[in-house]
Amino acid sequence: MNPYAIPSSDSIDIDNHLKAASQSAESTSLVNTANIPVIGIETTKNTKRKLQKYLLRSVARTLLTDANMLTKAGNKHRTRTCGMHRRKGERNVTIKLNKNPEQSNASIGNTQSCTCLWGCPICYERIAMENAEKILKVIHWAKTNNHFTMMIALTASHKVEMPLEFSERTFKAAWDKFNKSYAWKKFKKDYGVSHFIHNVDITYTLENGWHYHKHLLLILDHDKADVTEAHEKANEILTKLWQHQLKTEGRGASEEHGLYVSDENKSPSDYIAKTGITVDDNGKLQWEMTSNETKDSFNIWSILNAASKGDNHAEKLYLEYVKVMTGKNWMAYGQSGLQKIIEEIELPEPEGDAEQVEEQHHWLKFSDYWWDIVKLSNGDARIIDVAAKTRSIDAIRELLETMRIDLIYANKLSDYYEKFIPIENSVADMRIHDDWTKT
Ligand SMILES: [Zn+2]
Known part of the structure; x- marks a missing residue:
């Protein structure tokens, strides 16, 4: 529970x-x-x-x-x-x-x-909605240009006593090394990764504390590679690379979950869902504060909610989170060029009777x-x-x-x-x- x-x-x-x-x-x-x-x-x-x-x-x-x-x-x-x-x-x-x-x-x-x-639910909603629309545009652009998408999650092992500041600092350092590494650059070249989007996600469990991790959405050029091979190679090469970079920062990750490539059939809208935004059948976006939570892992808004009821531990967690995360990037584009694509793409009008607010x-x-x-x-x-x-x-x-x-x-x-x-x-x-x- x-x-x-x-x-x-x-x-x-x-x-x-x-x-x-x-x-x-x-x-x-x-x-x-x-x-x-x-x-x-x-x-x-x-x-x-x-x-x-x-x-x-x-x-x-x-x-x-x-x-x-x-x-x-x-x-x-x-x-x-x-x-x-x-x-x-x-x-x-x-x-x-x-x-x-x-x-x-x-x-x-x-x-x-x-x-x-990071600290404000009203501003989070507005920014998450804007970002979700940008991601939808990228996905739409990829589809219409015969590209395919691939989702990767990067995680690291964590313990309840690990402060968020440490978790964030070491994870980010490992990611920067990963992102600059030859092996990653070669992977992108070999499989035609023309663009990627990455964002930070932070959840909390009572058992294991802060879970600071990252989601990547890769856009791959269809002509250059075959989907299945790209998935296999990502699992093989990138997992090793990620494990290695984490080690240099004194962190580790499980073999199975350290780097997780979503299966090919997963819809890219699952990537948006990680931000709590859901897209209904009519293409309308909505934010439900808890929609990206699971049974025992929760997000900052649930923590804030518990704090509002007088839970002292939750209050400390909220303040720690805001202190560490304020000013940090949430979502970023991995390669140049996406901004221009986003500006130029117009999403198709939603079909059917979308409920208008x-x-x-x-x-x-x-x-x-x-x-x-x-x-x-x-x-x-x-x-x-x-x-x-x-x-x-x-x-x-x-x-x-x-x-x-x-x-x-x-x-x-x-x-x-x-x-x-x-x-x-x-x-x-x-x-x-x-x-x-x-x-
Ligand atoms: Zn605000």
Whole structure:
């Protein structure tokens, strides 16, 4: 059993999560936030999924802030404020809504994101989706140009007491040597490897700790080699090479799994699946936080989820991971030329009735006063939850007032904020966005 498993979005205990996410270590909610009138709009699975990511991001912000996480350059880690600051050039942070109340979903608009895929579930999703689309283009290009693809996994043995920093540093050094070696270059030449993509994957098991490894997607020119022979040779030559390079870094790997070549019939979309992104029959991409996990190996989002419930070990793991991985490359192209191919390729339109996620529009705009209250309360997830469920400006106002009172009781509001109460519909208040009535 995976002890850190994230419940499916159907069964997520949102109220409990919201409470945990919105309370930093020292604050206690004195006001019952459950009194918000919910007018009974059924939120969809997509909406719940999104809320789950917002919740985990607010947990991430709290953990990183409490730990005073800095970057290598000594700056505050960007995820600490992801989604909190108004984007440059925008006048208001907004709540965005879709138009169809049957599929009600909401998000926060006009804020700056951290773009750190290692620590932030919201930014991970966006970057993983963009990368998945690029990979799909490469696969499409390979198919239409009579090339074939080959997937290779590189792994190393690891133990529970091995820190991620050591695991990452030694693995990467072994990989750099592998990548520069004559044997690898010769293999690529002999089998017409015209391009390859490689990405880092890190999972964790309670028994054996961090599992830092790599996946490669090779594009082979069909005219130059036969698929079966390329597979055999990869198993033979590259396995030896990988074992050797690991040894020079004081690491090792099992004969069987150190270098694993996927069988020929495996679809290249399995490569994308390793990032947690799935491609449905209609070609639509989706990220399910736990879809690349197995029974007893889990990813950073499950760890973050466990940390959100007060699991101290999980909290330490999350912080270790963010500290080691921030600024590191995730996905890279092995040879030049792929970037150009990606820019030029257009993917075929998905066939059939692909389920479209409805566009969202700016609905309400926050004044800086009210957005500061949301920021101080770490409350963006609660805002989008209430917005999607009620679609009511009064309910949002009530929630904001609750947050304000909570902050006063927690002694977190300066005199100015405590005494100043915005007049309804003034510029200092929450208002309907001008675009909302037009669209
Ligand atoms: Zn972010």
